[in-house]
Amino acid sequence: MAMSIFHRATGVALYFGTILLAWWLTAVASGPGAYSIFSSFIGSWFGRLVLFAYTWALMHHLLSGIRHFVWDLGYGFGPSEREGLTWAALIGGIVLTVLIWIIAYAFGGGR
């Protein structure tokens, strides 16, 4: 199924996205100056777009990874099951991403 490439593509995106994670942690460890540079990037519209895409890539990769676990265990190989798992990962990834951002804004938006 062509959708399998999404698992790889999101994996590769997350690979380079870890730069963001390392930057964030080293910025906090470095001090207020470094942290304000990181904050102004991640707070910009472009930074938020990157973070939103990162969230989606993570959620999709996670769900389609679970799908691979189901296959590893020998289940879900029927034609409709296969399609169902793929759609569940695709739709579930989008739903979880939106949910996380709603919670994030509700939580952190006030600070």
Add this chain to the structure above:
Amino acid sequence: MSDKSSSKGILTPLKRVRGLGASGSSATADFWWQRVTAVGMLVLIVPVIVIVMMLLGRNQAGAGQILGTPIVALLMLLFVVASAFHMKIGMQVVIEDYVHDEKVKLVAILANNFFSIAVALAAIYAILKLSSGV
């Protein structure tokens, strides 16, 4: 059949010496660890998201204080280590699938190792520094 290599499968002696056969590579271990780290991150993803949420909108001092808390630091360290192994193995699979020029492949695999280790160490160093409070 008196040929000594006949009992060792179809690999030529040269191929076996280079360690390119299935028995000579780390492919099985990679397959296993890719799944071990995946399960680990599956368990850790909710706490990690909660930690990130706790840090949203905080200043550097506040963020550092939370990240330096033992339980938070430990969860983040576990996640970083699992991620680094997982992404190193995953990228190696992608490289081996799509890069066929041996020299380019070698450089790509080297770069993959260096990148994964560098990202992991940067994150680990930052977490440990925040934990020690200096």
